[in-house]
Amino acid sequence: MSPRALALTPQEETPVPHGSLSLPARLLLRGFDTEKGRVSGAPDIELAVRAAALVELAGRRIISDVDGVVTPVFDARTGDPVLDELMELAEESRPRTWRAWIGYRARATLDTVRRQLASEGYLSAERKRVFGLFPVTHYGLERAGYVEVLRAEVLGALEGGEPVGRVDEDDAVLAVLAATGKLRRLIPAKARRTHKGRLDHLTARAGGISPELRQSLGDIRAALAAAVKAAEASRASAGGGGGG
Template structure:
C-alpha cells in the first residue's frame, strides 16, 4: 500500500471508520483486530516469536511506536501466554494507545463532551477521510486481486487477514469472507513469507483471533448486548 508509514494496528483502526458517517461501524470486536495486527507486526519484525506455543518477546527491543512498544512491555512484564491469551489480555489498552497515537498525528480529532450532560467523555472524529478511502480501496485490491498473492507486501497481507478474521464488515463483509476464503488462506501464509517458521506463527495468530471473535460474539448473543470500536 502507498501509505506504509503507519503500523498495522493504526491502519486497521482507520479501516474501521465509515467516512460518510464519520464514525466506526461494523466492527464490534475492533479491539481484537487491533491487537491481532499489533502481534502480527511484532512477529513480522521478529520482536516476538513462538516458543512451544508461547508468545516470547525479544527483551529490551523497541520499535519507537507507542502502541507496539506498550504491548512489548506488557508481554515482557506478564506471565507467559499463548497467542489466544494475548489476543484478549488488556486488548482494549492497545486499541486506546492506537487511537491516542492517531490523535497526536492528526488522523483523528478528540473533542471533550458529556454523556447525559453529566459524565465527562471524549468524542473522536476522523480528520483524513481521503487517506482512509484510499486505504480501504487498497485493502480491497489485496483481497480481490488481480495482483498475485506472491506480490502482495507481507504487511498488507496481514492487514487484510486480520480485517477478514476480525470481521470488520465495512472492509470484508461476510459474503467476501466466504467468496475469497482460499485467497485469505494464501494471504495468511504470505504474511509470514519473510522468515522460516513465520507462516506457522501467522496461522496460529489468525486462529487465535477467530477464536476470540467467536467467544465475543457468543457472549453478546447470550447477554443480548452489542459491541463497539
C-alpha cells in the same frame, strides 16, 4: 514488513508516508466509515487491532512463540508507542498464548492507537462527560481520502486483482486481519466466504520466506477468529446479537 510510499487522493493536503503508521493504526483506520466519520460494523475492533500489533511485533522478530508461549525479546523497542507499550506489557506479564494475548487488555492497545492517530491528525478527539460525570473521548475521522486509499488496497489484495505472490505483505496481513476480525464495513460476510481460499494464500504470503513467521501469523489468525467467535457468543447470550 516493508514501508512504501502511498499515493493520495486530491482530498489530502499533504503526502503521508505509508510506512509511518503501524499495522494496528492502519487497521483501525480501515474500520472507519468514511461517510459517517466513525468506526462502523466492527464490534470487536479492539481484538483485531491487538492482533495487528502482535503480527507487527512478530514480523519484527521481537516476539515469538516458544513452546506455545508468546515470548518477547526483553528490552527490544520499536520507537512506536503502541508497539512499545505492548512489549512492556508482555515483559511484565505472566506467560500467555497468542489466544490469551488477543483479548488481554486489548482495549488499552486500541485506546493508545486512537490517541496516536489523533495526535498525528488522522482523527479528531472531542472530550465529553456522560451524564455530566464520566469523561469519554469521541474520535472522528479527519483524513477520509487517505482511508479510502487504504481500503482500496485491502479490497484489491482480497479480491484478486493480481497474483498473491505480488501482493504487498502488509496489504496481505491487513486483508487477513480485517476479514478474520469481521470488519464488516470493509469486508462484508459474503466477501469473506467468497474469498476464503485466497485468505489462506494471503496468510502464507504475509509470512514472507520465514516458516516461523508463517506459523506465527497462522496462529494469530486462528487466535483472532476464536476470540471474535467467543465475543459474539457472549453478546448473543446477553441478548446483544452475534455476528456474521
